[in-house]
Amino acid sequence: MKDENILNMTALEVARAIRSGDITSPQATEAVLSAIEEKDGELNGYIRVFGDRAIARASEVQKQIERGALDYPLAGVPYAIKDNICTEGIPTTCGSKMLENFIPPYSATVVHDLERAGAVSVGKLNLDEFCMGSTSETSFFGPVKNPWDTTRVPGGSSGGAAASVAARMSFYAYGSDTGGSIRQPCSYCGVSGIKPTYGSVSRFGLIAYASSLDQIGPIGRDMLDCAAALNQIIGKDPADQTTIDTVPIDLSAASEFSGKGLRIGVPEDFFAEGIDPEVEAAVRKAVHVFSELGASVTSFRLPIARYAIPTYYIIACAEACSNLSRYDGIKYGYRSQNAKSLSDIYVMSRSEGFGLEVKRRIMLGNYVLSSGFYDAYYKKALQSKALIRKAFDEAFVKYDLILGPTAPSTAPRIGESLSDPLRMYLSDVYTVLPNIVGLPSASIPCGFDRNNMPVGLQMIGPYRSEQTMVGAACLFQRSTAYHLRFPEKRGEDA
Amino acid sequence: MIEYEAVIGLEVHVELSTESKIFCACPTAFGGAPNTHVCAICSGMPGTLPALNREVLRYAIRAGLATNCEITRDGKFDRKNYFYPDLPKAYQISQLYLPVCRNGRIEIGEGKNKKTIGIHEMHIEEDAGKLVHDPEGNCTLVDYNRCGIPLIEIVSKPDFRSADEVTDYLERLKTTLQYIGVSDCKMQEGSMRADINLSVRPVGREELGTRTEMKNMASLKAISRAIEAETKRQISRISAGKPIKQQTRRWDDDKGVSFSMRSKEDAHDYKYFPEPDLLPLRVSDGMIEEIRREIPELREARRARYIKELGLPEYDADILTSSFPLVRIFERTAGICGNAKEASNWIMTDLLKLLKDEQVAPEDMHFPEDSLGKIIRMTSEGVINRSVGRRVLTELFGSDTDPITYVKDNGLAMVSDQSVIETAVDRAIRENEKAVADYLCGNPKSLQFLIGQAMRHLRGKGDPQSVQKILFEHLEKRR
Numbered sequence: 001m002k003d004e005n006i007l008n009m010t011a012l013e014v015a016r017a018i019r020s021g022d023i024t025s026p027q028a029t030e031a032v033l034s035a036i037e038e039k040d041g042e043l044n045g046y047i048r049v050f051g052d053r054a055i056a057r058a059s060e061v062q063k064q065i066e067r068g069a070l071d072y073p074l075a076g077v078p079y080a081i082k083d084n085i086c087t088e089g090i091p092t093t094c095g096s097k098m099l100e101n102f103i104p105p106y107s108a109t110v111v112h113d114l115e116r117a118g119a120v121s122v123g124k125l126n127l128d129e130f131c132m133g134s135t136s137e138t139s140f141f142g143p144v145k146n147p148w149d150t151t152r153v154p155g156g157s158s159g160g161a162a163a164s165v166a167a168r169m170s171f172y173a174y175g176s177d178t179g180g181s182i183r184q185p186c187s188y189c190g191v192s193g194i195k196p197t198y199g200s201v202s203r204f205g206l207i208a209y210a211s212s213l214d215q216i217g218p219i220g221r222d223m224l225d226c227a228a229a230l231n232q233i234i235g236k237d238p239a240d241q242t243t244i245d246t247v248p249i250d251l252s253a254a255s256e257f258s259g260k261g262l263r264i265g266v267p268e269d270f271f272a273e274g275i276d277p278e279v280e281a282a283v284r285k286a287v288h289v290f291s292e293l294g295a296s297v298t299s300f301r302l303p304i305a306r307y308a309i310p311t312y313y314i315i316a317c318a319e320a321c322s323n324l325s326r327y328d329g330i331k332y333g334y335r336s337q338n339a340k341s342l343s344d345i346y347v348m349s350r351s352e353g354f355g356l357e358v359k360r361r362i363m364l365g366n367y368v369l370s371s372g373f374y375d376a377y378y379k380k381a382l383q384s385k386a387l388i389r390k391a392f393d394e395a396f397v398k399y400d401l402i403l404g405p406t407a408p409s410t411a412p413r414i415g416e417s418l419s420d421p422l423r424m425y426l427s428d429v430y431t432v433l434p435n436i437v438g439l440p441s442a443s444i445p446c447g448f449d450r451n452n453m454p455v456g457l458q459m460i461g462p463y464r465s466e467q468t469m470v471g472a473a474c475l476f477q478r479s480t481a482y483h484l485r486f487p488e489k490r491g492e493d494a
Numbered sequence: 495m496i497e498y499e500a501v502i503g504l505e506v507h508v509e510l511s512t513e514s515k516i517f518c519a520c521p522t523a524f525g526g527a528p529n530t531h532v533c534a535i536c537s538g539m540p541g542t543l544p545a546l547n548r549e550v551l552r553y554a555i556r557a558g559l560a561t562n563c564e565i566t567r568d569g570k571f572d573r574k575n576y577f578y579p580d581l582p583k584a585y586q587i588s589q590l591y592l593p594v595c596r597n598g599r600i601e602i603g604e605g606k607n608k609k610t611i612g613i614h615e616m617h618i619e620e621d622a623g624k625l626v627h628d629p630e631g632n633c634t635l636v637d638y639n640r641c642g643i644p645l646i647e648i649v650s651k652p653d654f655r656s657a658d659e660v661t662d663y664l665e666r667l668k669t670t671l672q673y674i675g676v677s678d679c680k681m682q683e684g685s686m687r688a689d690i691n692l693s694v695r696p697v698g699r700e701e702l703g704t705r706t707e708m709k710n711m712a713s714l715k716a717i718s719r720a721i722e723a724e725t726k727r728q729i730s731r732i733s734a735g736k737p738i739k740q741q742t743r744r745w746d747d748d749k750g751v752s753f754s755m756r757s758k759e760d761a762h763d764y765k766y767f768p769e770p771d772l773l774p775l776r777v778s779d780g781m782i783e784e785i786r787r788e789i790p791e792l793r794e795a796r797r798a799r800y801i802k803e804l805g806l807p808e809y810d811a812d813i814l815t816s817s818f819p820l821v822r823i824f825e826r827t828a829g830i831c832g833n834a835k836e837a838s839n840w841i842m843t844d845l846l847k848l849l850k851d852e853q854v855a856p857e858d859m860h861f862p863e864d865s866l867g868k869i870i871r872m873t874s875e876g877v878i879n880r881s882v883g884r885r886v887l888t889e890l891f892g893s894d895t896d897p898i899t900y901v902k903d904n905g906l907a908m909v910s911d912q913s914v915i916e917t918a919v920d921r922a923i924r925e926n927e928k929a930v931a932d933y934l935c936g937n938p939k940s941l942q943f944l945i946g947q948a949m950r951h952l953r954g955k956g957d958p959q960s961v962q963k964i965l966f967e968h969l970e971k972r973r
């Protein structure tokens with residue numbers, strides 16, 4: 001089979017083809033590696049690519065599959081992982097100068113899970129520095145470009161992950177989502193992604209941005225791939241005491257999900273000022289598709305949404321300033337050569353090792369936690385969090401799923417957001433809510449704007465409702481073709 | 495002249511003796527080459543997470559119950575943020591808002607001097623590493639072995655008025671914690687350290703004066719001296735009309751003076767907030783009851799039992815129960831030799847003397863727990879005589895060598911061979927004609943002298959009863 005044909009398959013199709021002997025895992029891996037070779041010079045989605053190492057791993061997995069020793073649903077399929085997830089013996093940089101040469105002596109729990117499942121890693125994906133950004137421009141290793149239009153950003157912080165899937169440089173990928181870092185780049189790059197219920201996936205080995213919000217999740221070409229990819233990494237982990245028991249998603253049930261009786265709520269607050277009219281039109285059209293498929297659709301008010309951004313940035317920055325304090329130039333990571341005293345080591349190493357956005361959030365976090373300000377900011381944010389939880393609890397009595405836009409606009413041009421951080425923060429307005437209260441959420445492609453840039457539909461469900469959410473998304477994808485388009489096909493389709 | 499009194503409060507840090515550290519599987523053993531009891535978690539590597547060792551919570555609750563505290567049912571951990579090279583995550587996981595125990599008390603003093611010291615709270619936290627200055631490299635190195643050793647910080651109310659009260663409290667606290675097995679409380683190894691908060695005020699006044707803090711005091715004597723010196727310093731400043739500054743001071747025990755380390759203005763802003771990586775702590779009634787049942791008989795009860803049931807003199811019972819290591823040695827020794835009084839005698843006369851001579855505290859004693867019992871059993875079984883037993887104890891004190899092996903290897907077992915004893919007795923009689931004559935004239939002291947001489951020829955290993963019997967027979971023949 002030709003590389004091109006292999007690359008056009010979904011991850012589950014590749015897995016089936018490997019199992020049936022139509023192709024081999026090394027073949028699929030070679031195809032991905034040559035796509036990376038061809039495109040990533042421009043897109044910059046990868047920080048590190050495992051060439052020979054990936055082929056060797058694929059050959060080993062292939063042997064196990066042939067022996068019948070591996071029958072996991074995605075065994076042998078190449079994937080890529082965001083570079084904030086620790087891989088033993090392989091540099092894990094978080095897109096920062098601070099950790100440019102950091103080689104963890106351990107792997108994240110999810111990496112062990114993936115090794116067991118016979119997954120083949122082809123590389124580590126670019127991201128905003130320490131996940132702080134919504135455009136993947138703040139990386140020390142340069143900005144990631146959007147495969148649909150390389151003058152535009154892919155979104156962030158899992159921009160490398162979304163771009164790699166959209167550009168067929170990986171069959172599926174893992175990112176992390178703190179306030180939309182999986183869903184918003186999925187929206188900008190026209191791919192699917194899940195931010196699971198908080199605690200479904202172990203965070204051990206995920207380099208922390210904001211511990212109470214961070215969650216690892218999959219990005220794929222369609223929701224079924226995402227579900228299969230999520231199933232590989234869920235479960236309680238003694239190394240992460242915030243993990244919960246989780247039931248794997250039943251893929252065949254998801255493929256047969258019916259819209260009849262599905263109760264959908266649409267918060268009108270998500271279409272208030274600031275939203276791009278073309279995005280609004282595409283999202284409303286997608287919601288209409290659900291009602292045609294038999295779901296009941298109801299508009300409702302979610303006024304608490306207006307506190308989402310301040311609540312999120314206070315909690316995230318507070319936790320981040322503490323989580324990032326360990327990068328002090330003492331034990332590992334960057335140390336300034338100019339340092340002459342202990343306080344120099346701290347001040348110079350951190351000033352030189354961190355980028356602007358990271359320093360901005362560290363300052364913000366320290367400010368809101370300072371004595372005298374704690375009650376006015378952090379404590380208020382916790383109160384707001386409680387109100388947001390209550391509002392969702394009430395909404396989920398009436399609805400099975402909440403639908404809306406993933407982001408207020410399609411992908412902006414490179415450089416636009418860096419000069420206006422506040423505008424960038426506001427682009428997270430819809431995605432931060434589920435993180436604040438730990439709810440599962442997903443984004444799937446639901447249209448294109450006049451520049452042919454993808455629009456994303458965000459789904460939010462109650463705790464542990466991944467089965468319903470994936471079922472509804474699969475239903476939508478069986479009825480529409482937005483997810484089947486990819487950047488190279490742009491000309492033909494337009 | 496105005497009379498002043500000191501108002502003192504203590505913050506005592508105690509390392510818990512759980513097998514592994516609070517958030518990882520590393521051992522808590524003291525010592526070890528630098529950075530060998532360390533893993534990715536306790537050295538704060540990126541992406542690692544703490545996983546609470548539930549034993550730590552149980553130990554802390556046990557300490558709370560033994561000091562009459564209320565146990566917090568819904569607790570949590572908080573982060574205390576500050577930069578220092580011995581703190582790898584740059585934050586310490588501690589408890590600010592909901593400490594594990596609150597409102598306890600410890601009784602101090604005797605008779606009419608009895609007094610209750612209030613415990614404000616007890617919280618769980620992780621210990622930091624240690625900085626070591628390397629004079630050769632002229633640099634400072636960090637040892638992370640101590641990072642993540644579980645601690646409880648016991649915060650007293652400002653109920654002390656003198657150094658004596660403070661040392662009495664610390665002794666009792668130490669005894670209690672050792673009894674319940676949550677800590678070895680070795681001050682010189684740093685497993686028990688105290689911070690002293692002290693202010694003075696005219697006697698009779700309600701409101702408190704400005705206080706100073708002296709941190710990380712590691713011996714009772716130093717604490718006592720520091721309190722006396724600081725009380726004097728504050729009184730003389732106030733008497734001279736000078737203000738007391740709120741500051742942290744470092745006590746130099748060699749020089750006998752304290753120095754200002756930092757003032758209130760330089761105090762850290764620790765930016766506490768709830769620890770997001772750990773779940774809230776839920777403590778059930780069942781768990782508390784289960785832990786309550788694990789608390790052993792404490793000092794007062796044990797002392798009474800030793801007197802009543804084992805028939806020990808009050809003084810002996812008092813000493814033996816004064817520290818849990820002594821209790822353990824005593825009970826182990828009594829168990830092995832099968833005679834509580836004999837065990838008590840040996841400990842009171844021989845072991846305590848050795849400890850005193852070598853200036854070792856019972857908890858620091860390096861001596862296998864069953865050694866003394868074995869020595870006593872050998873004497874009662876007639877394998878060795880009492881003086882050889884004493885010699886074995888002295889020679890083996892501080893070593894791991896088994897006494898039974900030692901006696902065998904060094905040929906110390908008693909000589910009971912009649913002919914060997916007779917030879918020694920003959921020689922003693924032959925060489926001491928005067929003593930023999932004295933004996934025959936009715937001086938019994940001479941018999942003791944002659945026994946000593948015969949024993950000397952037997953290198954102390956003769957069975958004293960046989961020696962005495964044979965000597966007596968030989969002397970009587972001369973009449």
Ligand SMILES: [Zn+2]
Pocket residue numbers: 515518519520531532533534535536537642
């Ligand atoms: Zn450790």
